[in-house]
Amino acid sequence: MDADDVVRLRLRRQQLRAPHADTPEAALKNLLAVQSQEFPYARWSLAQRTAGASAADVEQAVADGRILRTHILRPTWHFVHRDDLRWLSALSAPRLHQGNQGMYRQTGIDAAVASRSARVLARAVAGGAHKTREELAAELQRSGFTGKGLELAYLIMHAEISGVLTSGTPVRSKGGALRQTYALFDERVPAAPTGPADRPVALAELVRRYFQSRGPATAKDCADWSGLTVTDVRLGLALALEIDPGALETAALDGTEVHFKPDSQHEPAAGGTARIDLIQCYDEYVMGYSRTRHFLGGTAPALPERDTPMHVVLRDGRMIGSWRHVLTGGSCELDIRTGPEPGDAATPGTDRAVDEAVEAYGKFLEMPVVRK
Known part of the structure; x- marks a missing residue:
């Protein structure tokens, strides 16, 4: 097995190459969990692994509770299929709580405080009364908690990790951005065993x-x-x-x-012209590896704006640049930066492949997209 085999097989197994998933939740079932702290871009991670799902399709799956967004595995947001969340939470909760012990002590969250806040939070969202972070803060404050800053963040995270809260139906802010809400875990996650028993x-x-x-x-x-x-x-x-x-x-x-x-090592290598993929910086093709992430290869020129995630341009599975999007007036502007081609010789079809990737992103957003 060589580096080309690694790249080719990862692209296929992650469904960035055919056969793609039929739905966003099917893509998620394949990957088990998908890092999702950048929600708008995490939608794209699922959609581009399907036969043509849109951002609205992913949003609807989240709204319906087929896809849930919560803190799991590592202390960061992940998408998880509802059928996998209960057993996966039970498996990862002890290490997450252990890893958070320092912040629990700093914010005064001991067993008694966590138990009392969990009761407040559970009552607040019971019966399908999904609430935003700000609304949960108000409920905690009415019950005597500070309900601000790190205390609020870690009380909510503790409740997520403990199987009290999970994601609810997202709501849109006045500016049109989707905002996370929280729901009662037991109302969104099947109670009947759907996974491993121990x-x-x-x-x-x-x-x-x-x-x-x-x-x-x-x-x-x-x-x-x-x-x-x-x-x-x-x-x-x-x-x-x-x-x-x-x-x-x-x-x-x-x-x-x-x-x-x-048998994956026996699959034939793909031929033809270059294939360009625009993946988000937290995509599983990047975040799914540590020891062997270097097979991603290449270097990406940084975008000029500070505090803007640097998303990744792939050519045939290897990094050649970075991208970001700007939504203005019902359209999307894609800023794509690529480095020099290997050996300073352009790969045949690269420009056309970039155009195809831009077109695919426009179909996902269901709005006009132009390349800056």
Whole structure:
């Protein structure tokens, strides 16, 4: 297995190449969890792995609760399918709480405070009364909490991690931006078991789905992505192979073991002209790896605006630049910056491929898009 194999197989397993998913929630089921702190761009991560879903399609799936957005795995936002959230929360909650202990102490959140705030928050959203962060803050303040700053952030996060709150139906601000609301976890997540019944089997399920959707990758990649330890990942890997010996294959890559979906190394390489993908900076093609992220390759010129996420331009799976969008007056302006071609020779079809990527983004947004 070489670097070209790694790139080609990751593109296919992550469904950035055919066969694509039928729906955004099907793409999410394949990936298990998708980092989503930049909500507008995270919609794109799911949609571009489908046969043509729009931003509205993803928003509707979130509104309906088929896709939920919450703090899980690592202490950051992720999209998770509702059928996976209960077991995945049970698996990751202990390490998330452990990792947050320093901030809990700093903000005065002990077991008693967390329990009392959880009751306040649960009552506030019960019966489908989804509320924004500001509305939850007001409820906490009426019950004697400060309800501001870090205390508010960590009380809400504690409730998410503990299975009290999850995402509700988003609402639009006066400026048109979508705002997160919170709902009662038990009203949005199926109560009937839809996943692994105990921790060892949950470890096996997470590890199997990670490597099948992101392989070739290492145990360290999986551990950093999931927030678990390498020891836990190896336990999950051993059990996954015990349950289904054909679930994963192993190969050597730069002296390190990588795991991936069986037979994937035999798939033919794609030919033809260049393919351009515009992916968000937190896309799983980037964030799904740590130890082997360098296979992304390339360097991307920084965009001039400060505090603006630098999203990634891929040519045939390797980074060649950065992009961002600006929405003005019902249209979208794409600022795309690319570096020099390898060997200073343009790859045939690159300009046309960029135009096709811009067109695809316009269809996703369902508005006119122009390249700056």
